[in-house]
Amino acid sequence: QFLSRKFVLSEREGALKYFNKNDAKEPKAIMKIEHLNATFQPAKIGNPNGLQITYLKDNSTRNIFVYHEDGKEIVDWYNAIRAARFHYLQVAYPGAGDIDLVPKLTRNFLNEGFMEKTGPKHTEGFKKRWFTLDDRRLMYFKDPLDAFARGEVFIGSKENRYEVQEGLPSTVQGTHWQYGITIVTPDRMFLFTCENDVDHLEWISAFRKVLSKPMLPQEYTEKHFDKPVQEEMRALFP
Incomplete structure (x- = not known):
């Protein structure tokens, strides 16, 4: 259900806030x-005019889905968030040039879609979930518009013993979809299946793109998470 909410973006406070009432x-x-x-x-x-806003809450990703009846208004919000991010990054990375900061302003997800997953014992039944790959965070949701992920998996780099394999271990049973993917991390293996070969290739390609990037210093701490402009927009709240 989408409800009208007031949003305030304050660079001085370094935050975007929303209020239940005006x-x-x-x-x-x-x-x-x-x-x-x-x-x-x-x-x-x-x-x-739909926009997905994400932020970290207790080191977990929180989604807020919003829209505005006026297309220009939602574009203005998007640009205002990018501008606020740019000013924040200029302070956080004083030696960086604009060409280095612009790609960090906002990012599109590397891939999204339904896959099936099983549990850590690999004997649990495979369940259909919505997956989002946001940089190194692979999140899965019961529904695409869920506020919080059911779980998050950190995808590191090849140099840190992370890898993606096509297919599943031969001992695994109970899959509904036949196109398997195995993500290997230093701690465990994560098993997924895709409905068709197109989805399978897209996910494999997205995972390999992440694995090929060296990890940044701050990402070594992130890997443990496994688990004023003012206007009204209509936002989805469960």
């Missing part, structure tokens, strides 16, 4: 610009 004094949520991302998602949201 006259509310305390925000319902505070999203730090440091961890803020926005990406257009018209198909997923079912509105041509």
